[in-house]
Amino acid sequence: MGAYIVRQLASKVVVxxxxxxxxxxxxxAIPADPARLILGQHASEAAVKALRIQLGLNxxxxxxxxxxxxxxxxGNLGYSYVFNMPVTTMILQRxxxxxxxxxxxxxxxxxxxxxxxxxxARRAHGPLDYFISxxxxxxxxxxxxWLGLILLYWLGYIHQIFPLGGIxxxxxxxxxxxxxxxxxxxxxxxxxxxxMLEVMGLDYVxxxxxxxxxxxxxxxxxxxxxxxxxxxxxxGIDIGYLMTGVVLIEATFNWNGLGLMAYTAISNDDVPVxxxxxxxxxVFVVVFTLLVDIVYSILDPRIxxx
Amino acid sequence: MSDPVLQxxxxxxxxxxxxxxxxxxxxHVRAVDGISFSVKRGETLGVVGESGCGKTxxxxxxxxxxxxxxxxxxxxxxxxxxxxxxxLRNLRREMQIVFQDPFASLNPRYRIYQTLSEPLIxxxxxxxxxxxxxxxxxxxxxxxxxxxxxxxxxxxxGGQRQRIGIARALAVNPKLLVLDEPVAALDVSVQSQxxxxxxxxxxxxxxxxxxxAHDLSVVRHISHRIMVLYLGRMAEIADADELFENPLHxxxxxxLSAIPMPDPDARRERIILSGDVPNPANPPKGCVFHTRCPLxxxxxxxxxxxxxxxxxxxxxxxxxxx
Amino acid sequence: MVNHQTTMSNSDYEMARxxxxxxxxxxxxxxxxxxxxxLIVLLLAIVAVFAPLLAPHNPNFPFQNxxxxxxxxxxxxxxxxxxxxxxxxxxxxxxxxxxxxxxxVGIVSTIINLVIGVLVxxxxxxxxxxxxxxxxxxxxxxxxxxxxxxxxxxxxVLGASFMNVLLAIGLLGWGVMARIVRGQVLAIKEMExxxxxxxxxxSHLRIMFRSILPNVFGPVIVFSMLxxxxxxxxxxxxxxxxIGIQQPTASWGNMIQEGVNTYQFAPWTLWFPGLAxxxxxxxxxxxxxxxxxxxxxxxxxxxx
Numbered sequence: 001m002g003a004y005i006v007r008q009l010a011s012k013v014v015v016x017x018x019x020x021x022x023x024x025x026x027x028x029a030i031p032a033d034p035a036r037l038i039l040g041q042h043a044s045e046a047a048v049k050a051l052r053i054q055l056g057l058n059x060x061x062x063x064x065x066x067x068x069x070x071x072x073x074x075g076n077l078g079y080s081y082v083f084n085m086p087v088t089t090m091i092l093q094r095x096x097x098x099x100x101x102x103x104x105x106x107x108x109x110x111x112x113x114x115x116x117x118x119x120x121a122r123r124a125h126g127p128l129d130y131f132i133s134x135x136x137x138x139x140x141x142x143x144x145x146w147l148g149l150i151l152l153y154w155l156g157y158i159h160q161i162f163p164l165g166g167i168x169x170x171x172x173x174x175x176x177x178x179x180x181x182x183x184x185x186x187x188x189x190x191x192x193x194x195x196m197l198e199v200m201g202l203d204y205v206x207x208x209x210x211x212x213x214x215x216x217x218x219x220x221x222x223x224x225x226x227x228x229x230x231x232x233x234x235x236g237i238d239i240g241y242l243m244t245g246v247v248l249i250e251a252t253f254n255w256n257g258l259g260l261m262a263y264t265a266i267s268n269d270d271v272p273v274x275x276x277x278x279x280x281x282x283v284f285v286v287v288f289t290l291l292v293d294i295v296y297s298i299l300d301p302r303i304x305x306x
Numbered sequence: 307m308s309d310p311v312l313q314x315x316x317x318x319x320x321x322x323x324x325x326x327x328x329x330x331x332x333x334h335v336r337a338v339d340g341i342s343f344s345v346k347r348g349e350t351l352g353v354v355g356e357s358g359c360g361k362t363x364x365x366x367x368x369x370x371x372x373x374x375x376x377x378x379x380x381x382x383x384x385x386x387x388x389x390x391x392x393x394l395r396n397l398r399r400e401m402q403i404v405f406q407d408p409f410a411s412l413n414p415r416y417r418i419y420q421t422l423s424e425p426l427i428x429x430x431x432x433x434x435x436x437x438x439x440x441x442x443x444x445x446x447x448x449x450x451x452x453x454x455x456x457x458x459x460x461x462x463x464g465g466q467r468q469r470i471g472i473a474r475a476l477a478v479n480p481k482l483l484v485l486d487e488p489v490a491a492l493d494v495s496v497q498s499q500x501x502x503x504x505x506x507x508x509x510x511x512x513x514x515x516x517x518x519a520h521d522l523s524v525v526r527h528i529s530h531r532i533m534v535l536y537l538g539r540m541a542e543i544a545d546a547d548e549l550f551e552n553p554l555h556x557x558x559x560x561x562l563s564a565i566p567m568p569d570p571d572a573r574r575e576r577i578i579l580s581g582d583v584p585n586p587a588n589p590p591k592g593c594v595f596h597t598r599c600p601l602x603x604x605x606x607x608x609x610x611x612x613x614x615x616x617x618x619x620x621x622x623x624x625x626x627x628x
Numbered sequence: 629m630v631n632h633q634t635t636m637s638n639s640d641y642e643m644a645r646x647x648x649x650x651x652x653x654x655x656x657x658x659x660x661x662x663x664x665x666x667l668i669v670l671l672l673a674i675v676a677v678f679a680p681l682l683a684p685h686n687p688n689f690p691f692q693n694x695x696x697x698x699x700x701x702x703x704x705x706x707x708x709x710x711x712x713x714x715x716x717x718x719x720x721x722x723x724x725x726x727x728x729x730x731x732x733v734g735i736v737s738t739i740i741n742l743v744i745g746v747l748v749x750x751x752x753x754x755x756x757x758x759x760x761x762x763x764x765x766x767x768x769x770x771x772x773x774x775x776x777x778x779x780x781x782x783x784x785v786l787g788a789s790f791m792n793v794l795l796a797i798g799l800l801g802w803g804v805m806a807r808i809v810r811g812q813v814l815a816i817k818e819m820e821x822x823x824x825x826x827x828x829x830x831s832h833l834r835i836m837f838r839s840i841l842p843n844v845f846g847p848v849i850v851f852s853m854l855x856x857x858x859x860x861x862x863x864x865x866x867x868x869x870x871i872g873i874q875q876p877t878a879s880w881g882n883m884i885q886e887g888v889n890t891y892q893f894a895p896w897t898l899w900f901p902g903l904a905x906x907x908x909x910x911x912x913x914x915x916x917x918x919x920x921x922x923x924x925x926x927x928x929x930x931x932x
Contacts, residue, residue, distance in 0.1 A: 004326070010889075011765065011768070014765050015768045015769050015772055017763060018766065018768075018769035019769055019773065020763060022769060022773065024783055026781050029785045055645055066631065096921065127656070137911060137913055137914065138906070140857075140909075140913060141906050141907075141909040141913050142906055142909075143859070143861055143864055143865070143868075143884075143902060143909070144906050144907065145865065145868050145884065146777065146884055146898070146901075146905065146906070147901035147902075148889070149884065149888065149891060149898055150898065150899075153891055153895055157892050186912070188863070217890065229790075244774055245774055247777060247780070247865075247869070248776070248865050248869070251868075251869055259777070262777055262780070263780065263869055266781065266784045266846050266848065266871060267870070267871070269784070274781055274784065275781075277777075278773060278777055278778070278781055281773070281774060281777065282772045282773045282774075284775070285772050285773075286772045288746035289772075310906055366823075369827060370824055371823060371827055374699070394829070395829040396829075397629055397829075397831070398827065398828055400830030402827060402828075403824070403827045405820040405823065405824060410820040411818050411820035411821050411824055412821075413821040413839055413842070413843070414821075414843065414844035415845075417841075424825065424828060424838075425828045426829075428828055428829050428830050428834070429828075429829065452815075471824070474824065475827075478827065478828065483819070528721075531646075582771055
């Protein structure tokens with residue numbers, strides 16, 4: 001098992017390196033000239049050229065990559081062309097907002113998805129199961145930004161129960177979380193439903209039934225508990241992705257997190273910010289999936305390590 | 307029946323066991339460990355042993371479907387382990403294999419026509435316009451309806467599928483067939499039909515068989531000689547009748563005693579082997595069989611028995627019976 | 629594939645094929661999701677192909693009478709059944725033309741995903757060893773970067789246009805497909821019929837694409853349908869953020885983006901493109917789920 005974790009770690013390091021290569025190539029391919037962007041439209045050609053040399057933009061590609069990698073190792077993601085501040089600082093400023101939003105979305109998904117999953121599993125192949133499963137399919141098919149706008153219109157504008165976007169306390173969180181919850185809960189419902197149906201068919205559940213344990217007791221003590229293991233794995237990976245900022249939700253609700261920052265940076269051709277965010281988000285996803293892997297391997301001893 | 311078609315010398319197929327961060331090789335599963343035999347033209351060599359004794363690996367190693375890790379395999383005097391890719395491709399026309407599981411050995415997405423014309427296409431054996439004719443004559447040869455060509459494997463019974471598997475192997479007109487437990491997955495009544503088909507085909511086409519099975523009764527009548535394997539090693543080899551009448555290795559005796567006797571009076575004492583087959587990654591020292599042998603003595607635990615010709619063409623690896 | 633010679637005539641094969649088709653249809657009847665989803669997708673395809681015939685107006689023409697006196701969009705009426713947008717353009721016509729964008733991007737990018745994913749997954753699963761490790765590293769790298777953000781960055785590099793949106797989604801969205809195919813290939817390559825093909829001397833290419841490929845098709849088709857959903861939503865999301873399909877070309881995503889300006893007093897500018905988007909995604913989701921249930925023998929058994 002130790003070897004398993006070490007191997008996982010090693011492969012993740014390679015993946016991280018791959019991500020830096022991807023972001024570097026993208027930075028390099030963006031047509032905008034950074035020196036021109038920094039100095040503005042009216043700077044002289046000579047000044048732009050001098051800055052290009054100062055920034056090392058004239059060096060060959062592999063050397064620039066190594067310099068990029070070196071500065072990354074020092075925690076330096078570069079400076080924003082537009083805001084003229086370190087990308088690291090900008091990211092740190094917005095991480096809290098994205099985490100807060102992520103938590104809200106995550107809880108909404110779980111609160112809606114898990115009870116529906118248990119409910120539909122217990123009434124599998126009945127009319128209510130079909131009805132809810134059909135609704136879940138519609139939920140999956142909803143474009144999240146559109147649903148967000150509809151909810152904004154209805155609950156924010158017409159009934160004025162919730163604010164029309166922006167960051168704040170729980171009141172500000174409800175609509176974005178609900179939006180995400182509605183579109184994402186279906187995955188939890190489906191996963192839990194099929195996982196419970198699988199567990200219900202297993203021998204030890206049949207044995208428990210045969211022993212005369214009551215239906216409720218069997219479902220809660222044996223089925224739900226075991227069926228939740230795959231759901232927990234999914235939830236772990238899910239929160240990892242959510243933490244990195246849901247671009248569409250953040251843009252729709254004007255939630256100033258990482259996703260909105262990356263989006264604004266793309267509109268502004270602010271290359272260091274785009275790539276810094278993409279890189280950081282990818283690193284976060286990789287680290288998080290690694291953690292989930294490890295926790296899962298501890299929880300479920302059936303996984304083979306070789 | 308004189309010159310050997312196939313001559314196998316101390317064939318070995320070891321699978322590495324990898325562990326740890328760097329996947330270092332920490333040991334080997336000795337699936338096949340030093341097997342030597344020869345097969346003459348038109349002969350059937352039965353290969354018998356419990357599951358896990360390496361007989362399937364041996365069959366596939368001879369064909370280089372699994373690459374052997376040691377030894378030589380001479381086919382018509384040429385060592386096929388040194389063959390290049392293209393030589394190996396040509397060799398496929400000489401040596402073919404029939405698999406055990408008739409449900410897994412036919413591509414479920416292929417019509418029988420496709421399955422049977424694939425060898426013709428790979429080796430460019432006939433023009434496209436002749437293919438249907440060839441496929442239908444192959445089907446007829448194994449006792450199936452030529453019209454079956456357009457059907458899918460799931461429309462056939464296990465015995466019929468096995469006939470299709472045999473037809474596929476015959477499509478390239480091979481000289482030698484490795485039959486990897488071809489009837490083990492079939493009902494007893496169907497088994498004998500398929501066995502009879504194999505005997506007929508051998509006579510008609512002059513085929514040479516290596517017939518792998520896990521029980522002796524199946525190979526008795528089809529085999530000219532029988533080799534008994536235990537834990538990847540040879541225990542005994544003899545002409546079929548000699549082996550049945552005069553088994554020397556205690557393991558062969560145990561296998562024989564498991565066969566039900568047709569004559570109720572001729573009672574034979576059933577020898578029941580105790581214990582499990584040892585792990586081939588860590589075989590016992592001395593005679594590999596000593597952990598389960600009812601006759602084992604001290605010498606068996608320390609010294610590997612030699613391969614002795616006890617009577618003409620009857621070899622055995624046992625300290626006590628040499 | 630088959631030579632119609634000797635004992636079997638053309639009509640024999642025709643009949644066999646027809647009865648096979650019939651039995652497939654009989655099977656599908658138990659899976660209403662395939663019917664409903666197929667119907668939705670078929671209708672959308674008809675709308676996309678015949679858009680010029682079906683659209684009542686030029687989708688890009690700003691009508692003088694398409695705006696109220698104070699310059700705001702007009703609500704649905706006989707002339708403009710879905711109302712007009714902030715430029716006085718007919719929303720129904722724009723929704724109809726938007727179908728072309730969504731379906732083309734969704735399907736063509738999925739085909740690109742499919743080709744890359746099948747190739748990568750097949751090579752990784754079949755050859756194993758270092759080829760597998762290397763290809764899976766690349767796949768994991770692609771999957772580690774959130775899809776939409778990745779597409780945004782690539783479109784920023786390539787420039788926002790229909791073709792570049794399609795390419796970005798097509799080139800970045802194959803990760804899960806590759807994983808699925810690899811898993812299937814790992815299982816199938818050990819099957820005896822693959823060993824039989826090897827024993828016959830079949831080349832690696834032949835084994836991969838003739839023996840193995842047809843047997844991974846089921847899961848690949850199921851996932852392709854879900855992939856179309858993701859890609860349609862990705863295009864709409866990009867266009868909604870203003871870095872996808874550019875005005876005046878109508879895409880459901882950029883229509884919703886425009887609707888953001890007007891929805892408080894003209895909510896229909898938001899409703900119709902969103903509904904169209906939802907119906908399209910629902911159609912492909914239904915097809916995917918239906919195919920999965922159909923191919924999964926367990927689901928045919930019903931309750932245990």
